[in-house]
Amino acid sequence: MSKFKRKIKVGSQEISTASLPDIVFMLLFFFMVTTVMRETTVKVAQKMPGATEVKKLEKKSLVSYIYIGKPRQTFQSMYGTEPRIQLNDAFAKVEDIRDYIVSEREKVDENERPFMTTSLKVDQYTKMGVVVDVKQELRKASALKINYSTRKVTELE
Numbered sequence: 391m392s393k394f395k396r397k398i399k400v401g402s403q404e405i406s407t408a409s410l411p412d413i414v415f416m417l418l419f420f421f422m423v424t425t426v427m428r429e430t431t432v433k434v435a436q437k438m439p440g441a442t443e444v445k446k447l448e449k450k451s452l453v454s455y456i457y458i459g460k461p462r463q464t465f466q467s468m469y470g471t472e473p474r475i476q477l478n479d480a481f482a483k484v485e486d487i488r489d490y491i492v493s494e495r496e497k498v499d500e501n502e503r504p505f506m507t508t509s510l511k512v513d514q515y516t517k518m519g520v521v522v523d524v525k526q527e528l529r530k531a532s533a534l535k536i537n538y539s540t541r542k543v544t545e546l547e
Contacts, residue, residue, distance in 0.1 A: 452507060
């Protein structure tokens with residue numbers, strides 16, 4: 391009689407799935423926390439003009455957006471096809487810009503107000519008359535830091 395027995399070949403061991411629900415919920419929680427929902431529904435056509443020298447904005451939380459362009463197809467029956475100004479989720483007139491800037495300033499901490507920027511997202515087919523009117527109103531509201539949003543163009547385009 392021998393002391394050693396031959397090992398019987400056993401199939402591969404099963405992987406424990408007891409911690410699988412914990413991993414799934416951890417991933418779900420991670421994506422829920424890190425995902426940012428779109429704050430504004432853009433209701434105007436947005437084909438940005440191209441530029442070769444583009445610089446990204448540093449703090450996007452200090453940026454207020456003004457959208458200018460022709461209303462999208464779904465809104466053309468109500469607002470027509472002329473270029474319109476959109477502030478947050480609503481169409482507005484040039485006179486409403488001052489109130490919009492004041493309300494945006496109120497949302498920001500007082501020591502960060504000098505760093506606020508107004509970004510104009512203007513459709514490339516919009517006439518400059520509307521943009522000039524918006525800029526005049528921004529001057530009256532003392533919003534002098536203005537950014538023009540564009541898309542980066544390669545030399546081949």
